[in-house]
Amino acid sequence: MSISWVMNLLRNMIFAGHVDEKSADVRKQILISSLFSLVSIFFLLIFGINSLLSGRTLLGTVDLSFAAINGFIYLYLRWSGNHRISSLVIVLVMMLLSFYLLCTGGPKNTGPLWLYIMPGLVFYILGLYRGAIMLGALFCLCAGILYIPGHPLLMTTYDPEFVDRFIGSLFSVGVVAWAYEFTREDGRRELLNLSRRLDELSRRDELTGLANRRDMLERIQREIDRNARNNLPFSILMADIDHFKKINDTYGHECGDNMLRLVARTLTANVQKRDLVSRWGGEEMLILLPETDLAKAHGIAKRLQTVVGTTLLAHGDAQVGVTLSLGVAEFSPSLSIGELVNLADAYMYRAKKAGRDTVCSSLCNHELN
Template identity: 35%
Template structure:
């Protein structure tokens, strides 16, 4: 639009107006190009606001075409508030209107290249302030709406990735994290480990204390799990009373030691259920996550060793290493 108006002014031999419009046009395109190439919005937004404000002040000074130039100043409030935000935008508007008032009213218009009636100048300022107020209300409402949408989005994203009862990662989120870790170890040729654990005789807890007690234990257990693992480890509720741990940069020996540590500590904890308390034990299966085996196979191995731990009497850790040791001992 600025380029078209600049071209029109050029055709009508209004070279000063044409130069101002075309220079502003170059600034607008420059800001757009800078934003597209650098993805930084602060600098081009500032440049556009300065160019736009300067052009509007020039239109007030010169009158534009048939003294209609000042009518364009109404685009300042929405643009300033959108590009600069509420506080910075209002500051820019204040600076602009202060300079505009100075231009129009100083020494009865001595700074102007044209003439406006006092009535026109007053109505221009009043209407500009009204548009500023409405633009501010709109931008404020838009910001509120965006913040509400962002909060809802974060809430739904958390619900999609976390178990509602325990707050741990759910099965879907854990699979995403395992896939990311699998891609990493495929590049680095390191290993990670998986621990799949299950609460022993959990049905008896529900039968003795009720399903609400089961939920209480699951919640308390999840809190203990989070306090027992490293910062880089991930704990998820895999389903029911099953939990899956992802231990990055861990080999079978360190993973088995971590699983044993978890098992022993949990076995010593008194879980409070109202006025009562109870103890629980865990059976844990350990497997490696490596580039030589698929994710599904690695989880399947952990599940297989978990089943083996339950077969062997529960409250124990089982892995390919412990199975091999048991075979050697038996032989």
Template identity: 35%
Template sequence: MRSLFSHPRQALNDFNSIEVERRRIQYHLIFLIGAFFLAAFALASYINLRYETAYFLFGSLVAAIGINIFVLKTENHKIAAWLYSTVMLVQVVYLIISGGVEATGPLWTYPIVVIIISLLGHLHGYFLSLFVIALLSVLLGFGDSYGLTPHYTDAFKIRFIATLFALSWLVWSLEFSRAKAAALLNGLNQQILDISRTDQLTGLLNRRGLEENFHSEVNRSQRVNQSFSLALMDIDDFKAMNDRYGHLLGDEILKQIASVVQSQIRSIDTLARWGGEEFAILLDKSSLADAAYIADKVRKAIQDLNPEQSQISERITISIGVAEYQPGQTMLELFDAADNALYLAKRCGKNCVRTTDDVARENGRPNLSLV
């Protein structure tokens, strides 16, 4: 059980999780304040021999505590908000019918309406508050005629309903504007996140975006007990081409390479620009052999580009290193393994694919990570 202001298990790394945390704190604060007043007035009613009111308020307190225990165990604040609002609706009806002390019970409807709209939001909360106002209008209009309620003056009835409606409208406007502002901030936050994860030149994921996908892929791999692989590729002699043809044409080559690679991989794979002239592919549900096959398919597609397509007088080639993820392996370790395979591909004359198995054979030892 965590404290009121402690962070939730999910890190506050996006706007939605922050909004969930805001509502969590709001709910618990409302509960604490409500529990204080329920306990205080239940005790005061008992001391003053108003046992019916005391027992009712005490019962409401027990219900609120039960709902709060439910929240602490399930963290389902949405259901809890409806349950708590239902308890408060019953309180409103009771206070109107009983009248409270010297017919002042209806005054507690004001904070209750505010709480309902705050808990349920500008849509559900406002409609429930309108239902409360309509119900109270019926009780106040006909209740005393049938002996259901104490006698309230007509002036009180009119002003009570009018001010209650005005308050609910005002609280709705505040909650509505807050929700709209939150939606705008959420959209802006999502745009910022998208920009931070995207390579602006190629439109692919950047290193940060790939890191996030890597962790998701690890979780999936552990869940279904199925591995994945990484292909790390580097454009051969790109720096020389950049110097020879200029950076603008070099940028066009990078974009063209990104487009060709994207067309050769599967929809379940993830392509990212790792940095400079390096690209990385997370190959979902792929063994080392499967990943090497896809990588060679990509290599051939790049090799088969016509020089006219790339606006230069020489063919573009790439070298690729492939590594399969091993359980417990960190992202750095996986990329280091793929980078060693890429380095071997460069040493073997470039324009080829090499795997961690090839690295192990080159070093004269078995690939222990696969044994």
């Protein structure tokens, strides 16, 4: 029996057979549920057998019954992987056991000590707000039973000083557990927001604020998947700013950057919200038009060509204008993403060769407009 075999066995046990679960959050929930069930089974079996041997038949039976319930929870978790139901049942079972031990006292009135495990367990499984409600209700119930004289549910007698210290310490543990869960959730939210922000930045072109190539490729792939499911058409436009190098050489790179931003804003303002404008590279921009066939896409390209051609950039005393050459391609299932982009790019270069400031697609029939 090798050490690696033993380690794999232990991992399989504490993860309830779901070692390969990919979600980190789900793995944590399964780990907590499984580990707590196994630990509870171990100690409840020991305490239950000890109580039976000591003549405390009722307490021993209760301990063994709760051990069996935790065993069923563990088996259900292994079988289904449903950590949500398993975790909730664990909380309810442990609350019932703790409540029973509080009311009966347990061996030598040590039963209330089980309640100290509840704050951490409740907050971790139920979360910050639902956990606070559940724990607050449990705390009020315990305080009511211990402080109301002659409470019918209390079947033992506790020293008043013990009651005061127990309630105070339980409340303190609850506050500390709440504070820990609050900071954990707050840190998790900050990390999540930072992750989303970084992901957003990784999909944006820094200069123009447009989607970058990575984001565009993912969006095109989603449209291809949608086309396979619903047979919805989509098209792309490859747009290139004519004589852009001349603008940089004549007016400087700052003017060129401002022109790129202006063209980006103009294109974005003149397409629908469902459409996506991206900076493909240099002065090239790729535009995705979902639910748009070739004829409509060609018309949209002509409109964008006209709008950009009438847009001027103020640079010092000069009014700088540009034109666009656009290539249009509609997706067909026989095309890959690369082939689709290359097709639009080829039509854009045909527009360049035709004298620029024009639109080209398969509708041109060799007569470029």
